[in-house]
Amino acid sequence: MARLVVMGGGVAGHTAATFAKKMLGSAHEVVVVTPNSNWNWIPSNIWVGVGGMSKEEVIFPLAPVYKKAGIDYRQAKAVAIHPEGKEGSDTPYIMIEYTDQTKPGQTEELTYDYLINATGPKLNFAATPGLGDANGLGEHTVSVCTADHAEHAAAELQKCIEKMKRGEKQTFLIGTGHGMCTCQGAAFEYIFNVEHTLKEAGVRDMAQIIFITNESFLGDFGMGGIHFNMGGFAMSSKVFAESLYAERGMDWILGAHVNKVEAGKVTYESLDGTMDEQTFDFAMLIPPFAGVGFKAFAKDGSDITATLFAPNGFMKVDANYNAGAYENWKPSDWPRTLQNPTYKNIFAAGIAFAPPHLISKPMSSPNGTPINPTPPRTGMPSAMMGKAVTMSIVDMIKGAPEPTHTACMAEMGAACVASAGKGLFNGTAAAMTVYPIVPDFETYPGTGRNLNGTTGELGLAAHWVKHILHFVFIWKAKLRPGWTLIPE
Template identity: 75%
Template sequence: MSRLIIMGGGVSGHTAATFAKKWLGDKHEVIVVTPNSQWNWIPSNIWVGVGQMTKEQVTFPLAPVYKKAKIDYKQAKAVSIHPNGKADNDDAYITIEYTEDGKVGQTEELGYDYLINATGPKLNFGATEGLGEGSNLGEHTVSVCTADHAEHASHELEKIFAKAKAGERQKILVGTGHGMCTCQGAAFEYIFNIEHEAKKAGVRDMIDIKWISNEAFLGDFGMGGLHMKVGGYAVSSKLFAESLFAERNVDWIIGAHVSKVEAGNIHYELLDGSTGEESFDFSMLIPPFAGVGLKAYDKAGEDITATIFAPNGFMKVDANYSAGAYENWKASDWPRTYQNPTFSNMFACGIAFAPPHIISKPMSSPNGTPINPTPPRTGMPSGIIGKAVAHSVCDLITKGDSAKLHEASMAEMGAACVASSGKGVFNGTAAAMTVYPVVPDFEKYPGTGRDTDYTFGEIGLAGHWIKHILHHLFIYKAKVKPGWTLIPE
């Protein structure tokens, strides 16, 4: 019997765990170690953040699902990896620290044959002064990164709407809280949901809404933008995004690194080196992401974290980390199997793997401050990579070390993104987009780097309906209900 440990139970880890158990059956052991007791369909946190859904509608308890799937579940956070075992034992193991009620703080060593790192990100609020401390949200802004954050954001937004109704002009600022953030899509969706709700509540005229982002241009989305076919033209997402903002009377500041957050005010630096301040009554700023801070040790107890992890805390995989300057970047730099180059029984998926470089063109201000989005690795790519990694591990277990590993390069993978505003069936609207591939391949698709037959975007009710369906489908799938494998990642 082999033992597979999956650290993390988010979209990628949960996908990997459920498929691995399905494929391995009872002959082998699958253990999930995650500090969370609830699974969260994060894309719908946006609706929680504007009071259109409750926290309970976007989360469910993990324990019963894992019990049904016969997956061993440890509500604990992984602390360290010991891939060569310890002085008196060669068996690889990890150390975990329980977060479960009644066992908080207890530690345990768990041996493994295969390890998948799907820990997701540390929400690094502490990277920006005033945005928060470490991974804890500060007092000046709100977030929609977790269901709890979104619920809090909704309550704060209610107060803003109440003030606007009472005739007090309000200012809302939404975007990214640092020059190296990713996940612009979530903030993008949130700002338009706020605008929609403000209109619905009859207070839109009393609220100024502004976007601030580290993107060099609107519509970059951390992917260097994209080109889509509209009206017979292949047009840049810049035009698409700017049109959305202009139509909704939402002004923007782009190429901005938020350097400091205070009560009702932020300080920022722009790509041209100039600095500025922006006041707000309500602000949702996405924090930058970092690795969760796992450590690694060799047999003698020496720290080998730098061997396994990149400086940003994400796990090294089969990517080309020495591509150098932007001019040398290639689609082939991106990992295919997500296997750690040092320890072949170790993989990473979802946000936890270290990308070779960013996707957008690297930018920095004349003062040397890097201001560019980091690569998105959430949603559909996260699920697909989790499944591919689980498949590889299962083959290694059942077919032996010579089994061919499964591949899921982001340079050969598409992604669907639906940013929807409103919750009603007929009174919402959405920007539905697909991009193929996520990482542009300029050798295969000279010009745009992508296949414009499969990279498209359009606005309307249809995308809004898709967003509704995705919410229910993915929660159904994550609950491992009958037919769950038929729902694609």
């Protein structure tokens, strides 16, 4: 009997663990280690953050689902990996520390035959002074990164609405809270939902709404922008995004590295090297992501963290980490099997793997401060990686000498539905498809992407799609009948 341990119970980890158990049955053991007691459909946190959904609608307890599936669930955080075992034993193991209220702080060695690192990111609020405390509920800003954060954001937003109803003008600042952030899409969705909510509340004319981003142009999205086939043109996502902001009367600040947050004010450095300030009454700023901060140790106890992990804390996989300058980047730099090159029984999926480099062109201010979005790898790509890694491991448990499945961001597309306001008949969203995620300028000269597979449109239909996906993916995550038929 082999044991597969999955670290993380988010999109990638939950997908990996549930498919692994389905494929392996009772002949092998699947263990999930996650510090969280609930599963969260993160894309709908946006609606929680404006009061359009309750927290309870976007989360559910993991324990009953894993019990039903026959998965061994440990509510704990993994703190260290020992891929060579320890003195007297060659069996690899991870060290876990329980967060379960029945045994908080208790540690345990958990052995494995195969290990998937799908921990997701550490929300690195500490990277920007004043951005947030350890829980992300900052003194000066709000966040929508977790359901709890989003619930708090909705309460703060409501306070601003009440002030506007009393005739007090408010400034809303929404975007990225550091020069190296990813997940601009979440900020994009949130600003449009805030605008929609203010309009619904009848106070839109009392609000100035400003988007602040580390992107060098609107619509970069950490992917170097996208070109859509639209109306006979190959139209840049820059025009698409600018049009949306301009239509709704929102301002934008580009190429900004927020380096300090104080009460009602952010300080930021721009790509041209200037320092500036922006005041606000309400701010939702996405933090940068980092790896969760594992340590790794060799059999003799020596620290081999640098062997398994990149300096940013993400796990090294079969990527080319020596690609060098932007001009040398190729789609083949991106990992395919997501297997660690040193320890072949360790894989990473979702945000946890270390990208070889950015997708957007690297930029920095004259002061040397890097200001560029980092590669997005949430949502659909995360789930596809989780499933591909699992299928490889299942085959390896059954005797395959090497991984049999791939999930390369240079060979896969992504579908993204970004809400621009919730409502059955007056809601809108931007539905975008991108193929491939990492541009391939050799195969697709000029745009780097297949224009037949890269599309974008705004409308009510996309909102319906997003709302239906909310129910469909929660259905799937709960392993309800037919869950395996729902694609990633």
